[in-house]
Amino acid sequence: MPELPEVETTRRGIAPHVEGKKVIKVIVRQPKLRWPISPEISTLLPGLTIKRVKRRAKYLLIETEKGTLIIHLGMSGSLRVINANILPEKHEHIDIIFNDNKCLRYKDPRRFGCLLWTSTPIQQHKLIQHLGPEPLSDAFDLANFYPKAKSKKVAIKRLIMDGHIVVGVGNIYASEALFLSGIHPKRTANNISKTRLSNLVIAIKDILAQAIEQGGTTLKDFVNSEGKPGYFQQTLNVYGRAKQPCTHCKTPIKQIVIGQRSTFYCPQCQR
DNA sequence: CGAGCAACCTGCATGC
DNA sequence: TGCATGCAGGTTGCTC
Structure with missing residues (x-):
């Protein structure tokens, strides 16, 4: 799916439902994506509150007070916010469950996407630091x-x-x-x-x-x-x-x- | 520096 | 109906 417009549409779609919410639980049904899912997403994220959902290139950046969850949708990934009690379907690999019983659910049939965690400033991350300008910004002219x-x-x-x-x-x-x-x-x-x-x-x-x-x-x-x-x-x-x-x-x-x-x-x- | 390709995966359309 | 083949929105990282 993801060209940049889909990623931005996803960001805008999920942001109002997750910003300000506290994560109470993370369920990983399939950790093998392009790179293995960072263990901190299971161990550190529960208990933290989502501050902002940003985007850099095709990376979604979900900020908390202790670090940032980096999500890439690869070729076939998608995210949606649903009720946590809805049973997962095929290829729905990860649930991030919030204190209001809503769930951010990641689906990715081809598993070319990734969910990574970084505790250092996002600009220093290996995948982010060498990126060129955003196409819609004045920096690209x-x-x-x-x-x-x-x-x-x-x-x-x-x-x-x-x-x-x-x-x-x-x-x-x-x-x-x-x-x-x-x-x-x-x-x-x-x-x-x-x-x-x-x-x-x-x-x-x-x-x-x-x-x-x-x-x-x-x-x-x-x-x-x-x-x-x-x-x-x-x-x-x-x-x-x-x-x-x-x-x-x-x-x-x-x-x-x-x-x-x-x-x-x-x-x-x-x- | 640039070109080519393999890798990571599953689903789907096509053709025999 | 079944099976083999090729192709698909991304990106990294290797070799030549």
């Missing part, structure tokens, strides 16, 4: 992006998916942003004009902001915090539309592989 693009000899699609350059641009929105800015996904980053790179920065911000507004574009197994399926795939111009007509010029959309990831583009509109 042409002044920041242009010199990086000009110094890199990689396909532009790989560049915008590189978390050192900008975080949160996943495989769906990389294709979509390049379509919106008229750039061929294989074009070398250092071979794109300043004007077009400026358009790309704007397109990345636009497409992500728009998706967040819609509550998250997603594929089939996204379940939001209310338990409703999110399915807004029809808003996509190129992703998943191989051989279908371009929404702009009717030319059939092409599908190629860049960096082992499926990539979609219009051969007419994108150069």
Whole structure:
């Protein structure tokens, strides 16, 4: 599921239900995720109160007075807040139960996600400290992006998916942003004009902001915090539309592989 | 520095 | 109906 808009939608969905709540119990049915679940989540978290739910890149950061729970949803993860007495279904690996009998339940069929604990400042965490700017912040702009693009000899699609350059641009929105800015996904980053790179920065911000507004574009197994399926795939111009007509010029959309990831583009509109 | 790939997993669509 | 194959929204970390 998770592109950045889904993670942000999840954050907004769960925050009102967990902030200020005291954790009374943690149940781990399956500790084997991408990395084993940090033991502190079972031993230290119960008794602590959730202060804030933040997000950095696609990491959800659940802050307490003694440390931060770092959650990544991987490819197929989801979180929802439910009554604690509802029986877990398949692949629902972790419950964090609060003092009001509500439960933050983590589901992840493919188990590519993670739940980690850190007691030191979050900026020092190995997974967080080298991350590039947030795409929707002022820190990601042409002044920041242009010199990086000009110094890199990689396909532009790989560049915008590189978390050192900008975080949160996943495989769906990389294709979509390049379509919106008229750039061929294989074009070398250092071979794109300043004007077009400026358009790309704007397109990345636009497409992500728009998706967040819609509550998250997603594929089939996204379940939001209310338990409703999110399915807004029809808003996509190129992703998943191989051989279908371009929404702009009717030319059939092409599908190629860049960096082992499926990539979609219009051969007419994108150069 | 950059490219390629293996790894971590299950579910689903497709084709025989 | 059953089985093999390939593919899927992410990210790290290794080799060449």
